[in-house]
Amino acid sequence: MGITEEALLRSGFTAKDIRKLRNNSANYGSTMDVIVSDLANRFLINVWVTLGVFAVCLIALVLGSVGSVLSGVVAGLFVLLIGWFTVPAGLAYKSWRLRKQTYEQSIR
Numbered sequence: 001m002g003i004t005e006e007a008l009l010r011s012g013f014t015a016k017d018i019r020k021l022r023n024n025s026a027n028y029g030s031t032m033d034v035i036v037s038d039l040a041n042r043f044l045i046n047v048w049v050t051l052g053v054f055a056v057c058l059i060a061l062v063l064g065s066v067g068s069v070l071s072g073v074v075a076g077l078f079v080l081l082i083g084w085f086t087v088p089a090g091l092a093y094k095s096w097r098l099r100k101q102t103y104e105q106s107i108r
Helices: 005-011 015-028 032-062 066-085 089-107
Strands: none
Touching: 005 015, 005 066, 015 032, 015 089, 032 066, 032 089
16 A cells, blocks of 8 residues: 555644654554554444444333443443543544545545
8 A cells, every 4th residue: 555644644644643653653663554554443443333332222222221221321331432542533533534545546
């Protein structure tokens, strides 16, 4: 894929975001391609987990008792907090968007 800093800037990454990616690359020895791909995958995982939590909460709301709904919502919020705070959401979204844009360009 060969992601360059210019491509990152065109895609909406800020200079601060690029600096974070470079620091990650220097600390862990990964390339920008791998880092952006991993962040994009983590964003998609968080989106699917969020949709699953909402679906479970809706099912509990329709079929469950008040106690099960409250405990389900609290547990769901706890899961979402862990998921979204362990991944830098802004960088993950921008990485997903960049990967999507480059995929669409490669199809054309």
